[in-house]
Amino acid sequence: MNNFQQWGDTLRLLVELAGTAAFALSGVLEGARKRLDAVGIFVVGFLAAFGGGTLRDLLLDERPFFWVRHVEMLWGVLALCLLAMLFMRRHHFEATQRGIALPDALGLGLFTATGVHQALLTGMPALVAVLMGLITGVFGGVLRDIVCNQIPATFSDHQPYAVCAFAGGWVYVGAWQLGAPGWLALLACVGFTAGLRMLALWRNWRLPTWQT
Amino acid sequence: MNNFQQWGDTLRLLVELAGTAAFALSGVLEGARKRLDAVGIFVVGFLAAFGGGTLRDLLLDERPFFWVRHVEMLWGVLALCLLAMLFMRRHHFEATQRGIALPDALGLGLFTATGVHQALLTGMPALVAVLMGLITGVFGGVLRDIVCNQIPATFSDHQPYAVCAFAGGWVYVGAWQLGAPGWLALLACVGFTAGLRMLALWRNWRLPTWQT
């Protein structure tokens, strides 16, 4: 059983690293499209990777930030941005974009779950916890787009993204309230969120448009 | 006298609900103009309604946020955004815009007063308290416009809006320093702010332009 849990922890760490890398790369790509300079690429990469969790910690008044406790993640994203600028060229962008879809979806699920979990621990009501999960998963990308001076893609591309995090957040809350063990709630939330996101991408689902 | 106070509390609650609804609707309208998807409409509605007070609480380090204590307000704004998307059409926009002018002005006054009050309670100097009032009343709309990728209307439309909150904030500080009871300071601030705003709208006052 101990062995089993160790596998679980390793898996979780891998998903976290892959998700953070995917978020950072989404920032790097966006920065490149907007022709930012090297400083801008770094900042947008950092914002995309850490912005959501930082905003959650600010709102929940949690300190130290997770990237202060795990400063090696800062160094990792720094190195990733540097490597991207050294070796990535425009003809790699589309493949990268497609390649990060899965880790991005997994990261969305994991970050949502951690946000909901942390909010529930501090005694927040269910809706607030779900919103905290959504903020954790989605607002890194929102900050990235605001700094890049465009309407956040999540709010305007009519693809289900934040909606997946919102639904997945309720899955976590449900599992929590049914008294499920932590790893099961986490697994259900990540599986549901990432699965829904990949399904939406694959079937090309669109959010209903407001016919004004 | 008890009866009188009950009436006052009810009135205040009504103004708060009407003001929050007006702020949320201003977000919904802006989101519709920018052709956001359903998720974007919700987020911008939430930001417009709760952004100012949340920023104030962040700056004053107050927790829990008022929308955590009154989670029913979150549900209310959620329902309002949903209803707007279901039943509101483009030809309703102008009437809505005109219809929310008064509740928006009352909300501006009330939110300014609560911001000033809360800052004075934590011992802030007068100017800081007034700025906190202004942030509470105005920065929901600022965040709304930033997410919608435009220069905040309050800073560029040359209409007196933030100025009304600023002046009303000083009215509150003045009443407070003269030892007026809370309800009188509140009434004076709301009346002055909302009155000034409606007067400015009616007489079409313009802020002085910087003739560069």
Place this chain on the structure above:
Amino acid sequence: MNNFQQWGDTLRLLVELAGTAAFALSGVLEGARKRLDAVGIFVVGFLAAFGGGTLRDLLLDERPFFWVRHVEMLWGVLALCLLAMLFMRRHHFEATQRGIALPDALGLGLFTATGVHQALLTGMPALVAVLMGLITGVFGGVLRDIVCNQIPATFSDHQPYAVCAFAGGWVYVGAWQLGAPGWLALLACVGFTAGLRMLALWRNWRLPTWQT
């Protein structure tokens, strides 16, 4: 020796005032270019002057903010914005821009040093402290540009600015870890940051462009 320290304190205060004024003026100029109204000019001036330090205090969970402890700085920036609008005309803009280059560079150095110092005091790791210094020095301008609805100049103009703060931050960390007295670390950081910035301006250095 007492005399010597007094001179140091006075010098530091002068640099702080000059730097704050330069930052505020950069906001005023940007606001004028974007044709903001009087309220917008004030807000953007405040954001440019105090935004970076406020964001640092938010992230480090420090209260009260420095502009609450020194409310006279708020009044000063208010007066400065007012004077600028009364007496500055478009043909003064370029000279102002050139004139604030030096105080802006000194301010960048000083604010970076205070950010690093405060983060080290609260036990942050070196990289986090340097990033806090960078945020203190640079993010006032970032917030200014976000409100003015453009990509932050620091991230897109290919001039070394944030990079100078980043390098200067490491100078402070190095001096701190070598056990240098506070005034020496401060002097080294300000001198290095401001010197590098002025050198970059003078020699027209460019950040390496990512050849995608």
